[in-house]
Amino acid sequence: MHTHRSFAYGACLAVSLSIFVAAGLKPAHSAESKENGSGSPIPTTSTTPAPELDKAKKAAATIQVSPKTQALVKRGIACSKENDFHHAIAAFNQAIRLDPLCFEAWFNRGWAYRQMGDFEHAISDYTSALKLQPRKAQVYLNRGWCHNRLNHDNEAMKDFDKAIEIDQAYINAYRNRGSLKLKVGDYQGAVDDFNQILTLDPNSKTEIGKYLQANAISDPNARAILESAGAKKALAKVSETLSGTNIRFSETELARMNNKAARAIKEGQFERAIEILQGLTKQNPNYKFAKQNLATAFNNQGLKLAKEKPEQSARLFRHALFFAPGEETARANLSAMIETMGKDPKSQSVREAIGDELAAKGDAKGAYVEYQEALKLGDKPELQAKLSKLS
Numbered sequence: 001m002h003t004h005r006s007f008a009y010g011a012c013l014a015v016s017l018s019i020f021v022a023a024g025l026k027p028a029h030s031a032e033s034k035e036n037g038s039g040s041p042i043p044t045t046s047t048t049p050a051p052e053l054d055k056a057k058k059a060a061a062t063i064q065v066s067p068k069t070q071a072l073v074k075r076g077i078a079c080s081k082e083n084d085f086h087h088a089i090a091a092f093n094q095a096i097r098l099d100p101l102c103f104e105a106w107f108n109r110g111w112a113y114r115q116m117g118d119f120e121h122a123i124s125d126y127t128s129a130l131k132l133q134p135r136k137a138q139v140y141l142n143r144g145w146c147h148n149r150l151n152h153d154n155e156a157m158k159d160f161d162k163a164i165e166i167d168q169a170y171i172n173a174y175r176n177r178g179s180l181k182l183k184v185g186d187y188q189g190a191v192d193d194f195n196q197i198l199t200l201d202p203n204s205k206t207e208i209g210k211y212l213q214a215n216a217i218s219d220p221n222a223r224a225i226l227e228s229a230g231a232k233k234a235l236a237k238v239s240e241t242l243s244g245t246n247i248r249f250s251e252t253e254l255a256r257m258n259n260k261a262a263r264a265i266k267e268g269q270f271e272r273a274i275e276i277l278q279g280l281t282k283q284n285p286n287y288k289f290a291k292q293n294l295a296t297a298f299n300n301q302g303l304k305l306a307k308e309k310p311e312q313s314a315r316l317f318r319h320a321l322f323f324a325p326g327e328e329t330a331r332a333n334l335s336a337m338i339e340t341m342g343k344d345p346k347s348q349s350v351r352e353a354i355g356d357e358l359a360a361k362g363d364a365k366g367a368y369v370e371y372q373e374a375l376k377l378g379d380k381p382e383l384q385a386k387l388s389k390l391s
Contacts, residue, residue: 065099065102065104066098066099068098069095069098069099069102069105072091072092072094072095072098072105073091073092073095073102073104073105073108075088075091076088076089076090076091076092076095076105076108076109076112077108079091080108080111080112080115083115085112085113085115085116088108088109088112089109089112089113092105092106092108092109092112093109096109101132103129103132103133106125106126106128106129106132107125107126107129107136107139109125110122110123110124110125110126110128110129110139110142110143111142113125114142114145114146119146119147119149119150120150122142122143122146123143123146123147123150126139126142126143126146127143130143135166136166137162137163137164137166137167137170137173138163140159140160140162140163140166140173141159141160141163141170141172141173141176143159144156144157144158144159144160144163144176145176147159148176148179148180148183153180153183153184156180157177157180157184160173160176160177160180161177164177169200171197171200171201171204174193174194174196174197174200175193175194175197177193178190178191178192178193178194178197181193194208254280254284254287254290255289257276257280257290258277258280258287258289258290258293260276261273261276261277261280261290261293261294261297262293264276264297265293265296265297265300268300270297270298270300270301270304271301273293273294273297274294274297274298274301277290277293277294277297278294281294281323291323291324292323292324292327294320294323294324295319295320295321295323295324295327295330296320296327298316298317298319298320298323298330299316299317299320299327299329299330299333301316302314302315302316302317302320302330302333302337303333306333306337310337310340310341311341313337314334314337314338314341315363315366317330317331317333317334317337318334318358318363318365318366318369318370319365319366319369321334321369322365322366322368322369325372331373334369334373338350338354345373346377347377348374348377348378348380351370351371351373351374351377352370352371352374352380352382352383352386354370355367355368355369355370355371355374355386356386358370359386359390364390367386367390368387368390371383371386371387371390372387375387
């Protein structure tokens with residue numbers, strides 16, 4: 001299915017709506033937040049408010065959770081492990097109605113909401129859980145993770161700071177805080193946190209190297225800091241990690257990065273998706289999901305620029321075709337853009353000339369696409385020779 005948009009100059013361009021999410025990923029069952037996560041938004045439902053906690057802390061220390069409440073919590077956890085979060089939340093709702101001071105019910109319902117993508121309700125439940133047990137570093141970490149997903153950077157940082165204050169050996173908290181520092185541009189602070197992880201767990205060298213490479217891909221400023229010669233001293237053990245480790249991403253890690261880009265495409269952040277996916281396809285040129293998503297991102301970004309910047313738009317459509325030669329939406333859009341520039345896209349000589357011009361400018365991908373399109377209009381040995389030179 002394609003959505004069409006007509007512009008004043010008469011070209012009818014199509015948005016590519018196919019976004020490929022790598023199969024096989026399920027929400028993690030661990031209640032600790034890793035650096036990535038996923039979930040689909042759901043309609044919000046009412047939650048029981050937290051008890052008044054001037055007395056709740058004392059009461060929580062002595063309250064005996066009823067066997068029925070315990071059974072409901074266990075049922076909710078079992079449902080969560082099966083990704084049946086609606087029934088899990090229903091069980092936790094009953095547990096909270098029976099025993100409003102049951103920490104496990106609040107905490108685990110927060111986890112279920114988090115996994116469903118309802119981060120606001122998750123934050124509310126984690127806050128209620130912390131009022132009952134305020135020294136739980138894991139809850140601060142999870143609440144901070146949800147704040148981070150909502151771009152509440154200050155709140156997230158405070159929660160990660162608190163988790164580390166409570167447990168100064170909490171590797172996951174350093175990982176999440178380091179990630180957030182990368183996001184907000186505190187690159188030295190991020191390096192410090194990742195160095196701390198390496199101090200706590202020297203065996204995490206490869207993991208940190210993978211994480212930094214995966215996340216620096218989408219931020220040119222971070223990438224420049226992490227890879228520059230002047231950063232070697234500041235990077236300390238982290239620079240050694242990046243330069244001395246032969247990093248290979250697992251299928252799960254590839255899928256996580258691809259799905260991060262897929263979310264960006266769904267949100268209309270095509271340039272961000274392109275940055276992520278270009279780095280991913282550079283490291284893993286045969287990863288088909290990333291290549292198809294990159295084609296989609298190039299096509300849709302080209303569409304955004306079509307009216308004001310036709311040359312740049314055409315370039316993006318060509319790049320879409322380079323990564324996904326069967327992408328007919330991008331092919332039709334490229335033909336439409338060539339027509340708007342007063343040229344005939346069905347003329348072999350025109351397509352060859354465009355290819356020659358692009359090759360002279362150093363745009364090998366664009367030239368490759370144009371020569372391939374020209375060959376579809378008729379076999380020509382000279383075109384084959386030009387393609388061979390680009391290989």
